[in-house]
Amino acid sequence: MTTALRFRDLTLGYDRHPAVHHLDGEVEQGVLLAVCGPNGAGKSTLLKAIAGVLKPIGGKIERGGFSARDIAYLPQAAEIDRSFPISVFDMVSMGYWRTAGLFGGIGRDKRQKVFDAIASVGLTGFEDRTIATLSGGQMQRMLFARLLLQDSPVILLDEPFTAIDAKTMQDLLNVVERWHNEKRTVIAVLHDFEMVRGHFPQTLLLAREKVAWCGTSDALSPENLLKARRICEAFDREALECERVA
Template sequence: MPIHVQNLTVSYRHHPAIHHINLQFEQAQSYAIFGPNGAGKSTLLKALMGLVKTDTGKVTFENLKRADIAYLPQQSEVDRTQPMTVFELAAMGLWYEIGFFGRVTAAQKQRVQAALERVNLGGVAQKNIGALSNGQFQRVLFARMLVQKAQFLLLDEPFNAVDAATTSALLDVLQECLQQGKTVIAVLHDYEQVRANFANTVMIAREVIACGATTDVLTEKNLQTAFATLQQTGLSNQWCQTTPTTAVEK
């Protein structure tokens, strides 16, 4: 059940953030999206989810439904001022099953509680999310993702602003997901973290520099090419011709 990315370009104010991207993400694999700051990593992830308008190309989900794809945004994109408990936020992973107004069954409540237990938050289910530390809040977002039971997990900077212990614990969660046959696609900026935990890497600098096995992609040559490419494309607003087309297909 792969995700196909074909000729994908996304622009902000007529300047491409990612440029004619062609990729394929296979099931039961781990992928790090890696590159310099401003390379378009988060934009690529949002394009996969259909959260940004595309200028060219399309994303095709082969034999996948929207419920099969879970998205974990950066913490800064989640409103933590809402009067919501830890349990209620984690239970939002049930949205594709029950919608906005559906009732949570006893079995689903047990599933939410089990997800919270898995991220070591079972004892604070009724705590308000506004009282959580960054690490605790990130654990809740992981719990919400687990509750969804998606096959593809898309994570945007999942370990940003959390401590080393939380990062290690959440990396263990992702390894378990891989063992269950899920696919993990994560935007990351830590070189050693990628090398130690992700089998595949997509290196981008608004365009694809290299993709494949992490040991082959994370090379000094590719890193130099990525930085040079980003610097070159940043000098001009006329480096890519785009024609608006479609976005996401099932």
């Protein structure tokens, strides 16, 4: 097993206040990893940092043989301008940015792959619709189709199934399973423990500090969950400078 990601004494935060504090650990290539924890635990912050959108304030993230830009990242609340006049097909094609760039054409086989991606999230027939006409769940399906085209070794999903019906959730979970079978690494922030236990073999339980990082059933034990809940959410304005050394 090769290592996809390694965190070394990683501290992430905003305005010097840590949101993820001294995290160590590694993610092997091809695992399905769930990231759980209470609100404000630093889950989204961790994903942002892995995607390279947020710079660490301490420590580092080592990526095995690929750059941050190769990582496919679905943020929690994508800042998409839904009134923008663009079709579903064009929006999904944006997944080709890494290979097509400024000018690269999207030839016949690539076009076919766009149709395939749209089909595999169950949106066939929506290709020419503008994105303004999509419902919330259809929007999420479309974003998954775009992730499919990005063809990334590592895929980050930040609460991908919030406010999504059971059918859509199952379809999107199938996509996740497919990525897993293709030996891609999938890291997902999730709140539904039942789903995590059912589909994600490994779990990182985060509460600013690492509470547990192991097999899902051990990580989500009652003791660990209690421990995670105790760690306070608010920033301490009077906090002293952290002097912990790696």
